[in-house]
Amino acid sequence: MAQRIRSFLLNNGPLLTTITIFILVYVMGGRLYPAMQKPQVFFNLFINTAALLIVSIGMTFVILTKGIDLSVAGMIALTSAASAALLLNGVNPVVVMLLMLLMGIVFGLAMGSIIHYLKVEPFIVTLMGLFFARGMAFIITLSSLTIKDPFYRYLALTKLHIPLFEKAYVYIPSLVGPLLLLVAIYLANFTRFGRTVYAIGNSEQSAMLMGLPVARTKIAVYVFGGFCSALAGIVFSISLLSGYGGYAPGMELDAIASVVIGGTMLTGGVGNVVGTLFGVLINGTIVSILQFNGTLSSWWTRIGVGVLTLIFIGIQSLFYMRKKHS
Amino acid sequence: MKNNTPLFKRIRENRLFWPLVALALIFIFDAIFSPGFFKLGILDGHLFGNLIDVFNNAAPLMLIALGMTLVIATGGVDLSVGAVIAISAGMGAVLINPVFGQEQITNAVAADPTLTHTPLWLVVVVTLAAGTLCGLWNGMLVSRGKISPMVATLILMVAGRGIAQLIERGQIMTVYYTPYFWFGNGFILGLPVSIYIVAIVYIVAWLLVRKTSIGLFIESVGLNSKSTYYSGISEKNIKLFAYTFCGFCGAVAGLILGSYIHAIDANNIGLNYELDAIFAVVIGGTLMSGGRFSLLASIVGALIIWTFTITMYIFGVPANALLAGRALLVLVVILLYSDYARLLLNKIFDRKRSKHGATN
Numbered sequence: 001m002a003q004r005i006r007s008f009l010l011n012n013g014p015l016l017t018t019i020t021i022f023i024l025v026y027v028m029g030g031r032l033y034p035a036m037q038k039p040q041v042f043f044n045l046f047i048n049t050a051a052l053l054i055v056s057i058g059m060t061f062v063i064l065t066k067g068i069d070l071s072v073a074g075m076i077a078l079t080s081a082a083s084a085a086l087l088l089n090g091v092n093p094v095v096v097m098l099l100m101l102l103m104g105i106v107f108g109l110a111m112g113s114i115i116h117y118l119k120v121e122p123f124i125v126t127l128m129g130l131f132f133a134r135g136m137a138f139i140i141t142l143s144s145l146t147i148k149d150p151f152y153r154y155l156a157l158t159k160l161h162i163p164l165f166e167k168a169y170v171y172i173p174s175l176v177g178p179l180l181l182l183v184a185i186y187l188a189n190f191t192r193f194g195r196t197v198y199a200i201g202n203s204e205q206s207a208m209l210m211g212l213p214v215a216r217t218k219i220a221v222y223v224f225g226g227f228c229s230a231l232a233g234i235v236f237s238i239s240l241l242s243g244y245g246g247y248a249p250g251m252e253l254d255a256i257a258s259v260v261i262g263g264t265m266l267t268g269g270v271g272n273v274v275g276t277l278f279g280v281l282i283n284g285t286i287v288s289i290l291q292f293n294g295t296l297s298s299w300w301t302r303i304g305v306g307v308l309t310l311i312f313i314g315i316q317s318l319f320y321m322r323k324k325h326s
Numbered sequence: 327m328k329n330n331t332p333l334f335k336r337i338r339e340n341r342l343f344w345p346l347v348a349l350a351l352i353f354i355f356d357a358i359f360s361p362g363f364f365k366l367g368i369l370d371g372h373l374f375g376n377l378i379d380v381f382n383n384a385a386p387l388m389l390i391a392l393g394m395t396l397v398i399a400t401g402g403v404d405l406s407v408g409a410v411i412a413i414s415a416g417m418g419a420v421l422i423n424p425v426f427g428q429e430q431i432t433n434a435v436a437a438d439p440t441l442t443h444t445p446l447w448l449v450v451v452v453t454l455a456a457g458t459l460c461g462l463w464n465g466m467l468v469s470r471g472k473i474s475p476m477v478a479t480l481i482l483m484v485a486g487r488g489i490a491q492l493i494e495r496g497q498i499m500t501v502y503y504t505p506y507f508w509f510g511n512g513f514i515l516g517l518p519v520s521i522y523i524v525a526i527v528y529i530v531a532w533l534l535v536r537k538t539s540i541g542l543f544i545e546s547v548g549l550n551s552k553s554t555y556y557s558g559i560s561e562k563n564i565k566l567f568a569y570t571f572c573g574f575c576g577a578v579a580g581l582i583l584g585s586y587i588h589a590i591d592a593n594n595i596g597l598n599y600e601l602d603a604i605f606a607v608v609i610g611g612t613l614m615s616g617g618r619f620s621l622l623a624s625i626v627g628a629l630i631i632w633t634f635t636i637t638m639y640i641f642g643v644p645a646n647a648l649l650a651g652r653a654l655l656v657l658v659v660i661l662l663y664s665d666y667a668r669l670l671l672n673k674i675f676d677r678k679r680s681k682h683g684a685t686n
Contacts, residue, residue, distance in 0.1 A: 135650025
């Protein structure tokens with residue numbers, strides 16, 4: 001029995017640590033600032049991290065295959081700038097959204113194909129993707145464009161009240177992330193695609209020898225990543241109601257940090273999507289504590305996220321070493 | 327043995343061949359479409375003109391390309407160079423006019439061009455030390471912490487900008503102290519000071535890697551880190567050296583950039599330098615997977631980038647719009663240099679030769 005508990009703890013250690021840390025951080029925040037105990041503050045996490053959650057879900061799959069996607073922030077900026085420009089020219093908002101998703105998919109497809117068929121390292125391809133996307137956004141517009149489309153405004157400003165809590169609400173775009181999470185959990189744990197992703201992350205060669213569709217799956221993962229970034233870009237542009245090439249600076253590290261904090265190994269093959277949710281929530285909690293404090297400035301968020309990523313990489317390698325020994 | 331290989335092939339496989347061809351192409355383009363490009367004049371006893379501008383503007387990039395070459399040769403990458411520039415330049419600016427708390431720079435500071443709170447030599451030393459420390463930190467994470475270079479330096483890339491803002495308390499710090507401007511705007515014998523700084527760092531780096539065995543060790547770490555370790559070379563210290571040197575180069579670049587602009591904006595100084603530095607190194611023919619490298623070729627790479635950029639400025643293309651094109655070009659160049667493409671090229675040339683042989 002003790003052995004079982006031990007192995008359960010070792011297997012789910014990173015995830016359990018993440019959940020514990022989230023609860024600890026949140027309770028600590030509530031202690032420091034009593035206003036943080038209001039339920040609305042908790043739901044604000046989902047409002048504030050809507051885009052980050054979507055991006056991180058896509059990033060989880062990419063990292064599970066031992067890859068990385070640095071282009072997410074660029075894609076968000078490009079999507080926001082492109083959709084703002086299209087809406088300004090009077091294109092139907094639904095068409096705009098579909099076009100943006102298509103752009104994300106094509107972008108992911110291109111990067112995935114280069115990574116897989118031409119054997120270029122993922123980080124260099126996606127880094128170029130990041131600069132390319134930002135550059136394209138600046139070609140579209142050098143300054144920030146405002147979105148005045150009534151449909152976008154409706155989506156951005158409609159409050160959805162949470163049934164059990166009085167006065168608590170989220171916005172419509174905040175629901176996209178949690179819904180995508182459900183899809184991702186299904187994809188990762190209950191489909192052949194998900195099993196293949198884990199297999200590739202553990203050993204691409206073995207996966208190939210086992211006859212798994214490595215090429216298709218690897219490219220599909222980047223396509224999914226591109227899709228998620230475009231979706232996040234739409235959510236982002238709805239919540240800010242504007243588009244600009246400089247948006248979401250450094251979000252690639254936020255997403256990677258959330259995934260790593262959620263217990264997914266950067267070496268691939270180990271991790272899960274649920275952890276990513278908590279990684280994102282921890283990120284959001286730190287930001288709201290900084291906001292409640294008021295005197296600490298925004299740059300502490302960046303430093304904090306960096307330090308946290310480092311700590312979690314340390315914790316992970318500790319767990320990994322323990323597991324190897326036992 | 328050497329004479330057996332045809333001359334054209336020998337030239338084609340020389341590291342400097344393709345970079346120089348690219349540079350020549352851009353110059354030819356300039357010569358045709360913008361003849362004023364090569365005009366040099368003498369003003370106040372020093373040279374000026376577009377060519378001098380290219381050298382002066384490219385100096386920080388050349389320095390960073392030097393450091394990045396060594397890092398990439400060990401099979402790693404340093405994404406944090408932009409943040410290192412911001413941190414080290416920020417340190418210098420804060421020492422010159424210290425801003426404690428939310429205090430604003432007073433008029434007394436702005437009015438007096440000789441007022442400094444720290445002697446200039448100390449400013450330079452601290453600037454260089456700050457960048458070198460950043461490099462050391464990256465090196466420790468990669469070599470001792472066993473974190474993949476991309477992630478380790480990504481942390482500093484994002485957190486470093488935060489640190490730089492912290493140093494400057496979120497302000498854009500303007501420098502009014504005139505002697506500090508010498509590094510970016512001064513002239514020695516008619517040529518910009520920055521060129522001399524690049525030359526000194528290049529000679530030091532060249533002596534280090536080519537006249538001692540460090541260069542050989544770096545290449546061997548990049549080719550096969552494990553077998554290097556088993557041959558009794560401390561692959562950890564070699565990596566540590568490469569990242570530290572890259573940090574040092576970032577610091578020198580920060581000094582030049584800060585003194586050139588007269589102001590340090592933590593969010594924008596050295597922006598996208600990681601892209602340009604990787605670009606310069608890749609143009610220079612160093613493979614992203616590590617191994618053989620050439621410092622001079624990387625410097626030519628940096629020159630290509632700035633000649634191209636200034637040419638585009640002459641034609642009125644906005645700076646931000648160039649970003650997308652540069653990103654695509656990097657990818658194309660990487661693909662051109664990859665083994666896959668090289669095999670294809672060689673195949674085509676060999677086929678042509680064998681056809682010739684058959685007809686003869």
